[in-house]
Each structure stands twice: as structure tokens, then as C-alpha cells.
Amino acid sequence: MKSLPTLAKPLLVSFTIIIILSGIAAIYFSNASILLIPVMCSIGLYCIFDYEFVYYVLIFTLPLSKEFPIIGNSNLSLPSEGLIIVLAFIYIISFIFQRKCDLDLLKDPMIIILLLLYFWAVFEYPFSIEKLKTIKYIIAKTLYYLVFLFLTFTIIRSKHDLQKFIYAYTAGLFIGVLYTIFLHAADGFSFENINYISSIIFVNHVFYATVIGIGIPLTWFLLKTTPKFSVKRSFYLKFLLILFLFALITSYTRGSWLALIVCIIFYILLNYKKVTLTISIGVIVITCFVGYLFNNDRYLDYASDYTTTIFHEGDIEGHLAATYSLKDVSGMERIYRWVAGANMVKEKPIMGSGPGTFYPEYKKFAIDRFRTYVSNNPEQSTTHNNFLLFLTEQGLVGFLLFTTLVIMVFIRGSKIYNECSDPDTKHLTAGFYLAFTSIIVCMMFSDFTESDKVGSFFLVSITILAKINQWNKENQLKSL
Incomplete structure (x- = not known):
């Protein structure tokens, strides 16, 4: 249990006052239900004095949460985002009374860039074309940073905490994946219905495959840390790994298949210390390719034919054939939005349209030659590329900060890995x-940074790499 003794006195006094005021209010208003307030406060007190338990419950629920409408067009993913709000409040309370912050976190270059990215979004607020959407974005980012950055850095204190974290996450993922597989099996593992079946828990088949793609490397390397005499634990993790691999294959999600291949390649690069060289080559190749497409408007040569773009031809083979021949509607719809995003950048290259504003703006900049029959976009999704999303919404500065962050995590993460003793x-x-x-x-083909299922893990991964870097430095000092 994580106790907060310095909070005991002020919280006890506050709780006593709440009980007295609730009793007076219940008598005055003749409403006994008001007495539920102290009950809710007692639950809140438990959460405060054992917030580590609540944190791991949150990690467990991340793959299982569902979105529910709340006010207007806003949605809340429950129970995960409800727990995020509770934990963010707890962190603020503990910081106010304890005034403790691990300064090593704020010294890490990855965290500095991450915080600069946050403050740039705040700075952009006055210039946003949709200030309500931007303020929602900032509030959500604030809550996520408090929990998945600062609180995570506080809670994770040893490799055993990392193992506990992975067990909590993969246990929740296991339940969601197993349920989805059972439903999919009843449908004969059909290609055409996987999107609907996976949406019952995972929003759609892309999210389903992406969270599985997160779970596979975590499970594999947790298995490698499991002692050989722990037969039951090893069997569970092996079963989990096979289940996740099977689910990834039957998700029929090309981006996640590619992600798994890239992960295997990067693991080899990690061990041969070739990540920096590979990233440098990759940045040059991508820059040249984008420059080639937009030089003399060559991208117009790849416009889709509205009448021939298709979702699939009855099965996965037809879907892959349509992808190869540039007739797949999901691929062509991505190009439609990428072109619209590129035109938005021309309009506001430095500041962008403002965080959270791509959807209401992009159709003004779209080119009909790239339009597909799903371009009406009722689900209000965005660019299907997070790098372009930052460029359109937060301008060149936001894009460079995000790109620098990603490159830095790859390069520093490789160094941190090879420094582990x-x-x-x-x-x-x-x-x-x-x-x-x-x-x-997966972010190259979809939008995830704002989602609880994937965006949270984006922050957690960076935070944990920063934490391990701190451990490496401490071990190096001890060895002197």
C-alpha cells in the first residue's frame, strides 16, 4: 500500500467537516440521499491512500474500456478515463501537500521535448479556429500527462513494478481478445465482419490490432524474465503470446502486420546497435519521397477512381490485391485526407489550425479527384497519420517537436537498452x-495519440524508458 502520512491530518479534518455538513444538509433538505456524500468521500480516501491499486486497475481496464456520450458531441471512455480523472486529482492533492517532484524526470531530454509539445498546444489556444475543441484537447492532455507521465514515474520504482504493470495490462487485453476471438470464431473468422465484431470492445479492427501489437512484445519479453521453475507462469505467458499472435493475424489489419515485422527488425538493430543509422536513413528516404510527390504536384497522378475503389473483393486475398493495385478504398481515403492536410499546411504552415481542429476544417481543402465513397466520414476520424495531424493542427513547430520526440525515443531508447546491466x-x-x-x-496510417487505448501507452513507454535511464545512471554511480 502506498501511504501518504503527510496527507492524513488535512484529509481527516476535511472528511469530518464533510460528514458534519452532509448531516446538516440532510436534515435541512429532508433528503437522506445527501448522506451518500460521505460514503463517496470514504471511497475517495481509500483511493488516495492506496492509489497504486487504483493505478493498476486503470492499466488493466485500458484495453477493455468503451466510449460513452456525455455532453454534446463529447465522449468519455469508461472506466479508464474515469479512473484517469480520479488519479490525476489524487496526484494534484499529493503534490500540493507533499510538494515532491522527481527532478530526474524533468532532466531527461525525451521528457523535456514531451513537455514542450504540451506547452506548445497550450500556446496555440488563442490562435485556434475552434477554441472549444482546443480547450478539450488541452484538458485531456493535462490529465494524461499527470497520470501516464508524472504518476507513472512515481509508481514504477523497480523491475518488479514493470512486471506487475505488464501483467495488469496483458490480463485486461487477454479478456478482451479472448471474447473477440470467440465472437469471431462463431462467424467463421470472416474478413468482412471483423470490424464490427472487434468494435464491441476495441472501437474497430485497427484499434484491436494495435493494442495486440503492444501486448505481443510486452508478453514475449516478460516471458524471458520468468524463471524456468515458474512452470504455470511460463505456460500462461506462452498461451497468451500464441493467442495474441493468432488474434493479430485474424484482425486482417495490414498496418499491424507491418508493425510486427518492423518490431522484429528493430530488435535485431537494437542488439547490433544500428538503430541510429537506420533512423537517419529512414528520415532521408521519407523526406525525399514526400518531396518527390509534391514536386510539380506529382501526387495528382495517384488520384483514385471513385467508381473502382472498393473495400474488398469478398475475402482477404481480394483486399490485398486491391491494396497492391491502389484500388482499396481505405488506402485511397487516407490519400484523400493526406492531400487535404497538405493543403491545410499551405494555408497555415507555422501555427496550424489548432489542436483538435482537423475534422471540422479539412473538407474545405480536399480535392475531389481523390474522393472515395466513404469520404462523408460520419465517424469524424482525422488524418490517419499522426505526423501529418500535428503538422496540420499545430503547424511546423508542433510537427518538428513531435518528430524530434519520436526520433529521440528511438535513438535514446536504443542507448538505454544497451546500457542495462x-x-x-x-x-x-x-x-x-x-x-x-x-x-x-501504426501511427503512420492511423490517429492514436488522443485515445486512451493507445495514446496512454505512447506516454507510458516514454516515461518508463526515462525511468530505466535513471536506474542505469544510479547503477553506474554505484559501480564507481
């Missing part, structure tokens, strides 16, 4: 590093 810590580092890698590959 403890084999178990090294395996766990690889697990979180490759989970981050999988997320980034």
Missing part, C-alpha cells in the same frame, strides 16, 4: 521499446 531489466526495456515501435508504425 541487469538482464531482466534489459528484456523489459526491449518490451516497452518495441511496444513504442509498434505504436509509431
Whole structure:
């Protein structure tokens, strides 16, 4: 249990006052239900004095949460985002009374860039074209940073905490994946219905495959830290790994298949210390390719034919054939939005349209030649590329900060991995590093940074790499 003794006195006094005021109010208003307030406060007190338990409950629920409408067009993912709000409040209370912050966190270059990205979004607020959407974005980011950055850095104190974290996350994922597989099996593992079946828990098949892509490296490297005499634990993790691999294959999600291949390649690069060279080559190749497409408007040559773009041709083979021939509607719809995003950048290259504003703005900049029959976009999704999303909404500064952050995590994460002296810590580092890698590959084709299922893990991966870096430095000082 994580006790907060310095909070005991002020919380006890506050709780006593609440009980007295609730009793007076219940008598005055002749409403006994008011007495439920102290009950709710007592639950809140328990959460405060044992917030680590609540934190791991949150990690367990991340893969299982569902979105529910609340006010207007806003949604809340429950129970995860409800727990995020509770934990953010707890962190603020503990900080006010204890005034403790691990300064090593604020010294890490990855965290500095992450915080600069947050403050740039705040700075953008006055310039946003949709200030309500931007303020919602900032509030959500604030809560996520408090929990998945600052609180996570506080709670994770050893490799055993990392193992506990992975067990909590993969246990929740196991329940969601097993349930989805049972439903999918009843449907004969059909290609055409996987999106609907997976949406019952995972929003859609892309989210389903992406969270599985996070779970696979975590499970694999947790297995490598499990002692050989722990037969039951090893069997459970092996079963989990096979289940996740099967689910990934039957998710029929090309981006996540690619992400798994990239993770395998990056693990080899990690061990041969070739990540920096590979990232440098990758940045040059992508820059040249984008420059080639937009030089003399060459991208117009790849416009889709509205009448021939298709979702699939009855099965996965037809879907892959449509992808190869540039007739797949999901691929062509991505190009439609990427072109619209590129035109938005021309309009506001430095500041962008403002955080959270791509959807209401992009159709003004779209080119009909790239339009598909799903371009009406009733689900209000955005660019299907997080790098372009930052460029359109937060301008060149936001894009450069986000891109710098990703490159830095890849390069520094590789260094952190190779500096680990403890084999178990090294395996766990690889697990979180490759989970981050999988997320980034999927982010090239989808939007995840604002979601509780994936965006949270984006922050967690960076935070844990920063924490392991702190451990490495402490071990190096001890060895002197």
C-alpha cells in the first residue's frame, strides 16, 4: 500500500467537516440521499491512500474500456478515463501537500521535448479556429500527462513494478481478445465482419490490432524474465503470446502486420546497435519521397477512381490485391485526407489550425479527384497519420517537436537498452521499446495519440524508458 502520512491530518479534518455538513444538509433538505456524500468521500480516501491499486486497475481496464456520450458531441471512455480523472486529482492533492517532484524526470531530454509539445498546444489556444475543441484537447492532455507521465514515474520504482504493470495490462487485453476471438470464431473468422465484431470492445479492427501489437512484445519479453521453475507462469505467458499472435493475424489489419515485422527488425538493430543509422536513413528516404510527390504536384497522378475503389473483393486475398493495385478504398481515403492536410499546411504552415481542429476544417481543402465513397466520414476520424495531424493542427513547430520526440525515443531508447546491466531489466526495456515501435508504425496510417487505448501507452513507454535511464545512471554511480 502506498501511504501518504503527510496527507492524513488535512484529509481527516476535511472528511469530518464533510460528514458534519452532509448531516446538516440532510436534515435541512429532508433528503437522506445527501448522506451518500460521505460514503463517496470514504471511497475517495481509500483511493488516495492506496492509489497504486487504483493505478493498476486503470492499466488493466485500458484495453477493455468503451466510449460513452456525455455532453454534446463529447465522449468519455469508461472506466479508464474515469479512473484517469480520479488519479490525476489524487496526484494534484499529493503534490500540493507533499510538494515532491522527481527532478530526474524533468532532466531527461525525451521528457523535456514531451513537455514542450504540451506547452506548445497550450500556446496555440488563442490562435485556434475552434477554441472549444482546443480547450478539450488541452484538458485531456493535462490529465494524461499527470497520470501516464508524472504518476507513472512515481509508481514504477523497480523491475518488479514493470512486471506487475505488464501483467495488469496483458490480463485486461487477454479478456478482451479472448471474447473477440470467440465472437469471431462463431462467424467463421470472416474478413468482412471483423470490424464490427472487434468494435464491441476495441472501437474497430485497427484499434484491436494495435493494442495486440503492444501486448505481443510486452508478453514475449516478460516471458524471458520468468524463471524456468515458474512452470504455470511460463505456460500462461506462452498461451497468451500464441493467442495474441493468432488474434493479430485474424484482425486482417495490414498496418499491424507491418508493425510486427518492423518490431522484429528493430530488435535485431537494437542488439547490433544500428538503430541510429537506420533512423537517419529512414528520415532521408521519407523526406525525399514526400518531396518527390509534391514536386510539380506529382501526387495528382495517384488520384483514385471513385467508381473502382472498393473495400474488398469478398475475402482477404481480394483486399490485398486491391491494396497492391491502389484500388482499396481505405488506402485511397487516407490519400484523400493526406492531400487535404497538405493543403491545410499551405494555408497555415507555422501555427496550424489548432489542436483538435482537423475534422471540422479539412473538407474545405480536399480535392475531389481523390474522393472515395466513404469520404462523408460520419465517424469524424482525422488524418490517419499522426505526423501529418500535428503538422496540420499545430503547424511546423508542433510537427518538428513531435518528430524530434519520436526520433529521440528511438535513438535514446536504443542507448538505454544497451546500457542495462541487469538482464531482466534489459528484456523489459526491449518490451516497452518495441511496444513504442509498434505504436509509431501504426501511427503512420492511423490517429492514436488522443485515445486512451493507445495514446496512454505512447506516454507510458516514454516515461518508463526515462525511468530505466535513471536506474542505469544510479547503477553506474554505484559501480564507481
